[in-house]
Amino acid sequence: MVILVVVVVVVVVVVVVVVVVVVVVVVVVVGHSN
Structure with a gap:
């Protein structure tokens, strides 16, 4: 069960x-487009 928790945490991260x-890439691209 501990392994399952670790896997879930890693996936979430x-x-x-x-x-x-x-989000950062989109903001940068939109910023450069404008």
Whole structure:
């Protein structure tokens, strides 16, 4: 069960990082477009 919790935490962290990176890239691209 501990392993399952660790896997869930890792997946959540990865998803959050990916979302943040995508948002930053979109903001930068939109900023440069304007």
